[in-house]
Amino acid sequence: MKTNMVHAGSMTIGGDSPIVVQTMCNTHTSDVDASVAQCVRLYEAGAQIIRLTVPSPAQVESLREIKARLRSKGIDTPLVADVHFSSEIAIAAAEVVEKVRINPGNFHKDHDKAREQFAKLVEVCKANGTAIRIGLNHGSLGERITNLYGNTPLAMKEAVMEWLRMCVENDFYNVVVSLKASNTYVMVEAYRLLAKEMQETGVVFPLHLGVTEAGNGDGGRIKSAVGISALLSEGIGNTIRVSLTEDPENEIPVAQYLADRYDRKLNSTMVSLVLEGKKAVATYAAPSRERLLLDFACDFGKRLLDKELDEVVLCGTYIDEGKEIVLDGSDYAEYLTDELMQAARRRFYRPEYIACPGCGRTMYNLESTFNEVKLRTSHLKGMVIAVMGCIVNGPGEMADADWGYVGEGNRKVSIYKGKTPVLRHVPEEEAIDRLLELIENDR
Ligand code: SF4
Known part of the structure; x- marks a missing residue:
């Protein structure tokens, strides 16, 4: 999907740009030493945009210091201030970093007041060349919207469209949008609805994709890959974050895989696919365990979510510690299939x-x-x-x-x-x- 181009410091999001990989620090922003050290590690791991939380005005000053130290080391990775609940903090942070993420659910409940706060933020962003991410999450939809549309993908799309109209009214287009949910079905549907509506209106903002609160380990990776790949395979999505309850460095290789796959820099390691009605038998020759897991999730997540398929049988081999492991009929193949079915919300085999x-x-x-x-x-x-x-x-x-x-x-x-x-x-x-x-x- 062709979108506007957004500029966040040295990074371009949308237009014809490749998919941008981002992550978020889990350090306390006021601990400047720890935050700088983590940003350096994330930069070295390949993060192209790094977000830090800004819970109070004091952290805006920490952010200024973190940015200065990174720039003095020659690291120009754009920083994003993650702001909830306070338009004043968002405005202060917009003078310091390249991008500010706001959660519309947290702005003033009174619509006119929210418009006023947003217009002030836009003014500062225009003056400083700062981008905004309007980051709406399924869990934090306002009461007014849920009363009208329920707790649904449609409600998410409608809620965010109100904010995008405000951007247009304020003649401000340096905006990225996200509609994250931890439920892959809700997340995929919400982005699809938004992409369709933006195309109809003719103003298409770039999209930041992610499955929120995806968890950790194999489950977190598979769930993220299912949601993000379903959309990227349809040309929806310009920047991504894989949220894992782990060291944020671990998020980067998973996100990089997704970016490379849908920027067409790598192909699946699936070597054969037999379809029998709504059942697929897929054979892989994967070079590693992680690669198998991600290829499998991307090859079949969308088809399971969309109910094009009801069952997938995983066969073939992968390499683990130099040894070739056969998948056919193995417990591991069954486990990965169970995880995939759960991530695509087709069958729940665990909590x-x-x-x-x-x-x-x-x-x-x-x-x-x-x-x-x-x-x-x-x-x-x-x-x-x-x-x-x-x-x-x-x-x-x-x-x-x-x-x-x-x-x-x-x-x-x-x-x-x-x-x-x-x-x-x-x-x-x-x-x-x-x-x-x-x-x-x-x-
Ligand atoms: S819920 Fe978790 S990720 Fe979200 S603001 Fe709180 S600690 Fe951070």
Whole structure:
């Protein structure tokens, strides 16, 4: 899809540009040393745009310092300020970094007030050549929109279109849009609806793709690849982030694979495909485990999501530690197929996890907690369990989770049932036990 061109410092997004790979720091932005060190590692790993969270005005100053130190090292990777809840912080950050991400769900509830705040932000962005990402998430749709359209892909598209119309009214086009969800079906449909509507209106903003709260490990990679590749294969998407609840450096090779594949720099390692009605038998000769997983997710994710296929049988070989491993009939082939079916929301063989990637707002060791929650809840097939890094955005972003584990800070945790907090201020050491007790008592 042909889009406008957006400029964020040295980087061009959209137009005829290749797909841009981005990620986000999980350091505290006020810890300038740690943030600079992580930005350097992310740059070296291949990140082309790096986002940092800006929870308060003090972090705008940290951001200024981080940027200056990176530039003095010759690293000109554009930085993005991730701002929630405060248009004042967004305006201050727009004078410092190349791009500001705002969450429209967090702007003033009064529409006229929000318009006014946005117009001020646009003015500063125009004066400084700063880009904006309008980053709407499924979990943080406003009440007005959900009352009109439900909690649906259509609601996401309608909500963001209001903001894109404001951009046009303000004659501001240096804008990228995202409509992320942790549910791959919702995410893909929302972007498709938006792409169609933008093409009809004739003003086509570039799109930033991502599956939010995708989790970690194989599941997180497969889920991200299914959602992002479904859209990239249709020519939708100009910049991508693979959100993993892991060190952000681990996100880059997965995102780079997706960018290269859909910029046509590499092909799938599938060597044969036999179709029998809605069943596919796919044979691979993959050079590594990770490559097999990503090729498989990209080759079949969209077809499963769109119900063109109902079943895929994985065969062939991959190389692991120099040895050729045969997939035909193996437990590993069955596991990868189960993961793919779950990521495409066709069959749930384990709980569905929603885990944020963590950022400078994270209140505890998210990665190890998430792994422990996964281990201890693995029997709860079909249940949706969220593990979120902070109480500020976590509850709003958990979307349709049945249960949520949310960090409060000060080694305390809140436990949510759906959208309702049922236990607050639980000491971290007891929180997983309490969560499991609540789930068991509820069954
Ligand atoms: S929910 Fe997670 S990723 Fe989102 S702001 Fe909070 S800590 Fe950061």
